[in-house]
Amino acid sequence: MPDHPLIHMTPRFFTHSRGEFFRTLDQALLPGYRAFPNVRLGDVFQSEAPAAQDLTARMQHEHVDFLIVAVTDARPVAAITLSGTGGDHAGQQRRDGMMDLIFGSAGLLLLRLRSEDVHTHASLEATLWEHLKPAERYELV
Numbered sequence: 001m002p003d004h005p006l007i008h009m010t011p012r013f014f015t016h017s018r019g020e021f022f023r024t025l026d027q028a029l030l031p032g033y034r035a036f037p038n039v040r041l042g043d044v045f046q047s048e049a050p051a052a053q054d055l056t057a058r059m060q061h062e063h064v065d066f067l068i069v070a071v072t073d074a075r076p077v078a079a080i081t082l083s084g085t086g087g088d089h090a091g092q093q094r095r096d097g098m099m100d101l102i103f104g105s106a107g108l109l110l111l112r113l114r115s116e117d118v119h120t121h122a123s124l125e126a127t128l129w130e131h132l133k134p135a136e137r138y139e140l141v
Contacts, residue, residue, distance in 0.1 A: 013037075014037070017115060018037075018065070018082065018115075021082065021115070021119055022035065022037055022066070024119055024120065024121055024124055025066060025080070025119075025124055027121050028121050028122075028124035028125040028128060029068065029128070032070060032071050032072060033068055033069065033070060033071065033077070034068070034069050034071055035066045035067065035068050035069075035080075036066065036067045036069060037065065037066055038063050038064075038065065039063055039064055039066070039067040039079070040059075040060065040061075040062070040063045041059035041060075041062045041063060041064065041102060042056075042059045042060040044064075044067065044076055044079075044108075045059055045102055045106055055098070055101070055102065058098060059102065062095070062098070062099070064079040064080065064081055064099075064110070065079075065080055065081050065082045066079065066080040067079050067080075068080070068128070076108055077108075077109070078108070078109040078110070078111060078128070078131065079103065079108065079109070079110050079111070080110075080111045080112075080113060081099070081110065081111070081112050081113070082113055082114070082115040083112060083113075083114060083115060084114070084115045084116060096112075109131055111127065111128075111131060113127075
């Protein structure tokens with residue numbers, strides 16, 4: 001072993017604001033749903049289509065901030081990305097277009113929320129249930 005470690009842990013897994021959002025999101029979910037942070041798209045989506053090779057490769061390096069999963073069958077039901085004011089540049093717009101294509105093709109809901117907005121238990125609960133399919137609202141209640 002070297003005298004100085006080559007690898008060390010970051011002091012926090014989340015920034016303070018993302019940690020607050022995660023705790024609020026966890027409270028806003030109905031029983032039977034869980035949120036998982038920092039999920040790589042390659043762990044959620046796959047494609048055998050030759051036309052999707054470039055997209056499939058990019059999925060290995062992209063992630064969503066939170067993936068909401070139905071606990072009963074580990075089925076993803078929605079994803080959340082948090083974006084700040086710096087997300088309005090051309091590179092972010094290309095990334096957003098790629099995410100729209102991936103999520104739209106697979107039929108999975110992608111919610112984009114602004115990180116600078118105040119997200120309360122009530123506001124997140126309203127946002128989630130406004131967008132989830134009606135059948136899913138009652139499936140686990």
